[in-house]
Amino acid sequence: MAQLFSKKELYSIRNDISICELISNGLQITCQENGGLFKFQCPECNGFSTGVKKEANISRCFQCDKQFNTIEITMAALKLKFIDSVTFLQKFKNNPAHKSQKQKDTQAKDQHDSIIIDRILCLEKNVSVLTGYFDMLRRNIDQMKCQISQL
Numbered sequence: 001m002a003q004l005f006s007k008k009e010l011y012s013i014r015n016d017i018s019i020c021e022l023i024s025n026g027l028q029i030t031c032q033e034n035g036g037l038f039k040f041q042c043p044e045c046n047g048f049s050t051g052v053k054k055e056a057n058i059s060r061c062f063q064c065d066k067q068f069n070t071i072e073i074t075m076a077a078l079k080l081k082f083i084d085s086v087t088f089l090q091k092f093k094n095n096p097a098h099k100s101q102k103q104k105d106t107q108a109k110d111q112h113d114s115i116i117i118d119r120i121l122c123l124e125k126n127v128s129v130l131t132g133y134f135d136m137l138r139r140n141i142d143q144m145k146c147q148i149s150q151l
């Protein structure tokens with residue numbers, strides 16, 4: 001079988017994708033980070049006796065005594081074969097659309113905020129135009145008063 005992925009590519013997939021980022025955003029595994037300790041629901045036994053070694057980019061379940069690198073946890077969580085898992089991870093690594101939901105929410109919020117700011121600026125402009133009209137009307141009224149008093 002032809003070599004589908006280069007060693008370099010596999011190395012990069014194991015090391016350049018943060019295991020925590022992958023677990024929480026890529027694989028949408030239930031997880032929590034408490035005081036710097038990252039825990040996730042083990043895809044094998046569903047237990048929470050888990051942890052990650054951030055410096056080795058490896059996750060681990062103490063209950064099933066298993067270690068998962070990025071590829072292994074993808075295989076376990078998505079029930080994918082090796083090749084499909086690596087393909088998934090290549091996409092995850094390269095595609096900015098795989099940004100975390102949080103980042104997407106922030107972006108959407110920023111966009112929403114900028115729309116609101118635009119609207120406020122537009123309203124302010126309208127108010128200043130209206131203020132101009134009122135000044136003009138007031139001047140007209142004053143002129144009319146003058147004319148009336150001269151009648």
Ligand SMILES: [Zn+2]
Pocket residue numbers: 042043044045046047061062063064065066
């Ligand atoms: Zn487990």
